[in-house]
Amino acid sequence: MIVEGKPNDPRPTVIRRDEHGRMIDNHPFWLTPFPLYVMNAPVGATRIVATMRLHNFKGEFVLRVGPAANGGTCEQLQTPFGVSSGCGPHKTQPNENDVAFDSIGSISYLKGPLGRNIATLDLQYSDGTHQRLPIQHGYVLFEIPPGKQPHQLISRNRVGGIITARYISR
Numbered sequence: 451m452i453v454e455g456k457p458n459d460p461r462p463t464v465i466r467r468d469e470h471g472r473m474i475d476n477h478p479f480w481l482t483p484f485p486l487y488v489m490n491a492p493v494g495a496t497r498i499v500a501t502m503r504l505h506n507f508k509g510e511f512v513l514r515v516g517p518a519a520n521g522g523t524c525e526q527l528q529t530p531f532g533v534s535s536g537c538g539p540h541k542t543q544p545n546e547n548d549v550a551f552d553s554i555g556s557i558s559y560l561k562g563p564l565g566r567n568i569a570t571l572d573l574q575y576s577d578g579t580h581q582r583l584p585i586q587h588g589y590v591l592f593e594i595p596p597g598k599q600p601h602q603l604i605s606r607n608r609v610g611g612i613i614t615a616r617y618i619s620r
Contacts, residue, residue, distance in 0.1 A: 498514050499516045501514050502586055502589070502591040509529070513525065513589070523537065523563055542565050547564055547613070560594065561589075563589050568607065571603060600618045603615070
């Protein structure tokens with residue numbers, strides 16, 4: 451089930467669709483006493499193109515990502531502490547690095563999409579060491595080792611040329 455509506459619509463409609471995206475029925479979304487604004491309104495379900503898992507002493511982290519029907523990206527991050535998910539209207543451009551720093555409790559990680567022209571992504575730490583990050587179908591999910599301070603992300607094309615180099619803000 452998805453909620454559809456026009457951007458800034460204070461009362462969107464709940465629409466149920468079958469597995470082929472055909473509408474089954476729809477109802478006004480009046481379950482809240484305050485307006486619920488639609489940020490974007492993808493039509494149809496997203497398909498998962500990458501699932502990444504990482505494990506540590508606190509449990510398993512699973513990131514599921516895929517394209518939104520509106521051209522953006524949908525993500526679901528399942529952690530030992532809960533699940534968060536959402537879709538954004540932003541479509542990553544070919545040379546863009548949208549990988550961002552995040553943390554849950556004492557666990558710090560990098561996650562996000564990369565543009566199709568980016569072949570490798572290196573993480574440079576403040577102590578001068580660096581590490582090549584795993585990329586799966588254009589997405590990154592990487593736990594930062596305890597005690598390491600991320601400093602800079604460097605993305606390169608297929609021949610090794612630098613596309614972007616940016617500092618990581620925490």
